[in-house]
Amino acid sequence: MRSIFTLVMCGFLLMPSSPLLAGEADVIDVKVVKVDADVYRFSVTVRHTDEGWDHYADRWDILDMDGNNLGSRVLMHPHEDEQPFTRSKTLSLPMQVKKVRIRAHDKVHGVGGAEVVVIIPQ
Template identity: 70%
Template structure:
């Protein structure tokens, strides 16, 4: 009978720790993960001008942890343009924002990446060929 009581107490402690651990993980700002680029649409608007419409997904958690920008880079890693995101999108996921960028004529392919305030870069990126290049 004592062994059954001891096992019951251990099981209770295990459940308590499991519940506490789950609460800590889900309330942590790290839980939101990295910002992912889901889609990119590019339209050529002039000889060296392109309009980028970028769809980003990130589980924004208020002002301390949100996707705060996305970048367009050439294949050498040079940043060609950055779209700063001025506020969290807690209730708008995924979201799309646009920007026009002047891109040098020799650039034929670009990488689009997103950034968040906690993890920085590291989520899904998209590499694509520029239209009419």
């Protein structure tokens, strides 16, 4: 009986639709370019094993070092055939912000994957 249970559980874990396989969304690269006095363009590369409309990376956030959300880029659809993928957002930052943290979010796990900290160019 125990071996049947083990086989069933292994089969469940290997199913392509299992949210366990997709994991959390990871930020793997960030480029920041100053475009005006306090305006910056963030190009963020995210990796996530998107599995259709029910489980995909649906947002990334720019946070100050205290955890305050300075801006988000909403991702409107899965990127199953484009991994990793890069999307940009232009954002005005308060002048006192010298460093930010970028995190990604997915529809099943929320936040929790790899994050990147970047220094804001002057």
